[in-house]
Amino acid sequence: MRRNPRLIKIFLSIALFLLLEGISVILITNNSIIQKYRIMGFTRSAQSFFWKQGESVRYFLNYKKENQLLEAENRILKERIATLKKYLDDVSAEEAIARVSGTGDYTFIPATIIKNSINKQHNYIILNVGSKNGVEEGMGVITSWGIVGIVEAVSPRISYVSSFLNTSQSVSAKIVSNDVFGPMIWTGVANKAVVREIPIHTEVYLGDTISTSGYSAIFPPDIPLGIVTSVDEVNGVALELGVEMFQNFRALRLVDVVINNYGKEINTIENEME
């Protein structure tokens, strides 16, 4: 039987095409940006130097906007202090000291963003703090204006954060007025998100505030996330709320990494239950 060289060539070309496409699809399904950063750890360390310089220039150009954000944050903190002062006046000094000296549920590590991707469907952020500063994988990252993401990988001086601007990430959110909760997911467009699985009988109004529910060990409760801009019925069984997020990811610079002081205990219990 004679072999047709042209046929063999076509067959080999198809096999090569399937092989290369197969490798690419496996890479897409098994690979996250964070894993890529681990592979390229050395190169990224060198690149982070340039990112820091670039970020300094960006900060210098945006410092007016940054100051406005800090002023607004200060104003909110002053209002909260004033409210708390009113309550503290009603208790004795010893009682007040006893109340505030205990360790809270959460502590925070301040960090600066040195690289922020906002252009993709799967965005990420790089922070200037790492394991040497106490950052660990799985910790949440927040600002006063909302959540930023979750730490996915940590090197001694740098952390890689999977941004909330990520189509595969969700956060447990609630409607402040009635505490009804559901997962909030980024829509892929600017600062728009949706809260899903809200029971259909729930009373929701445009302009209602959405905040974190606290039903996870990652983010503290009651961090404001955004306001409701639309209410849609899905298949007649649930509501889907369109949300405009408070957090402007383009103007991000200073963030806080959240340490849940009871996080390890919660995880241990969860693992035991599983």
Added chain:
Amino acid sequence: MRWNKNRSIFVLIAVMMVIQIIICDYIYTGPYIHLTLLPLIILSIPTEIGYPKLALISFAVGFLIDLVSDGILGLNSAAAVMTATFVKPISFITINRERNDKLERPTLSDVGFFRYFRYSSYLTLVFLVTYILFDCAGFRPASFILMRIALSYVANILMILFVSITLLNKRY
């Protein structure tokens, strides 16, 4: 002479890869537009090397861009291999067969604006459809995907024509 020509093409591809990495890392185009020079890089690889080499080079270039720029590993390489597969059939359709056999790398001045426009348009569409489907399918509405393909196509074809006229419109 041949060594010089190969070196020129290699330098050209390297320059376009650097531009592509800069586009990926530093240029914000919004969620609807994906800017890429990869179809043009594939288009500038001489077709005389044959499909296996063309596919392997395209995969390597895509993988390298995935590795050093923002994004998911495998996305650019999948789209690049798909585009490389369609180079020969599309060049047969858009540039006539006799002419195509004589050309190792069609340029705008060789085949004329209209033919070159069709040739690069189809290749860009193959690349964008593959890239955007792998990136968005399953968790993005069809309207978003179609809009992204359409807007990315317009932006990319303008950029590709500009680079083709300024950088590629000569024989190396």
